[in-house]
Amino acid sequence: MDFSIILPAKDEEQGLAVTLPSLKKKYPRAEIIVVDDGSSDGTLVICEQHDVVVVSHPYSKGNGAAIKSGARAATTEYLVFMDADGQHDPRDVERLVAKLEEGYDLVVGARSGRHSQASFARWSANNFYNKLASWMVNRRIDDLTSGFRAVDRKKFLSFLYLLPNGFSYPTTSTMAFFRAGYSVGFVPIDVAQRLGKSHVSLLRDGVRFFLIIFKIGTLYSPLKVYFPTAFFMAGLGIANYVVANLSAGTLRFTNMSTLLILTGMIIFLIGLLSEQITNLQYKDSKDE
Template sequence: MQDFSIVIPAKNEELGLARLLPELRAAYPEQQIIVVDDGSTDATVECCHQHQVEVISHPYSKGNGAAIKTGARAASAKYIVFMDGDGQHASEDINRLLLRLDEGYDMVVGARSVLSDQASVARWGANTFYNRLASWMVNRKIDDLTSGFRVVDRKKFLGLLYLLPNGFSYPTTSTMAFFRAGYSVGFVPINTAPRLGDSHISLLRDGVRFFLIIFKIGTLYSPLKVYFPVSLGLSGLGLLNYLLTAVASGSFRFTNMSTLLFLSGMTVFLMGLLSEQLTNLQYKDSTDDDE
């Protein structure tokens, strides 16, 4: 069996933990199990003490990603298994993820099925879009970009920790960061149970955040791959405007609109080129530290 620690971020998850922790403790009595209490106001901490697992409490809520960072720093094993505390992940799936590590993967993600019990139609549609966009970015099929159930090489994960946000988009960021750093990422299909307790994600409140994930995907992997099509589109509109104006007026002169579109396209391209160079330097530093 691989040497691994289990890290569970939790905020007001006493119902889910009451079901999950006994299963984990029975299946893995010798493994380190860490629950990071992110400012809970219910009996989350008491539930952890009852089942004799390690608990680290934040004095106030910092976010799911911040809890992941705290747990990763506290973990002592070679690999870390991240699970949600709401009871939707099954303890028996841990071994299936760990087995993929023997094939040379540095991160293995539990990919939820399309008919996942915990996914609303809106969330399923958003996740599908993210998966396809990310797959296009990395030229490899990504089955689930946002799953919180994954196993990672601890040392490599810590080397990219500074890239992770404190909010709910940590799975997206960590997946794309591993791809960008040249690490191997695999996926294992899993089924999920309905979550216990209320969800902390609001489609209205977090809609803008998840929309920004789209841009984060690009900037984390290859900014120029996102900026260049936009630049090309703006320049193409500028050329089209120039030709239509020339045909309509008979004068082959650049209008203000054509000039604006051409300059906008050039500016976007240069921004993408600069972002690409900064990204290369950022990941160069992380790989040097890893070595």
């Protein structure tokens, strides 16, 4: 199969020094693209030594921006995205590509168990994402946030406008493919300890945790998230009304009952509006 291997890299000379020789040896005919996202170490030197295509950013734009640059630069029919830090086994590339040949449009390398790169907090967050996304799409999602994935290039390019420049591009692309009705598959993989310094921060990841939760909903079916919340708030208002009247012996709405019921109604209407906006967002999605 005709495919490109894209590696976003920011100060990843250690990982690339190990990963690139292995990729070149195992896939000599593949187009290998390294997107240098404003590195200040020897990333470019390593790339020159192994004769790969390099796309350079003059400054760091983020992992998602690097992914988009790599996808635009690729010239093949299929794309394989993998980390440049040595976590991913190059031998798994052919397993993901083989899954594409079975008729899938997007194939994700699903990390099994608690992978070595993840702290307990990140592992717990990823499990929460997987369960929430699985509930949203009514299909089991083994790994929503894995950056190791293979995809049909034309279909991926049609969603490029949705992808953020930061680290949540895997979540966005996975939910977008499900929303558009494309076939998404998962292949179990193992990951190794990364080489070099991690670019993850606890504070930034904590904020990202909440943003990804909302993104999952807005990318697939907002009403599926908003409606239970609206129902819960309105239910609290009705419960407050019943309790207040039982204790006071009069039939009247308290300020709290009114506030809770109106809050539920507003949340429902916001969800309904978001649902319509989401439908418009995907209306013109098509292969380029």
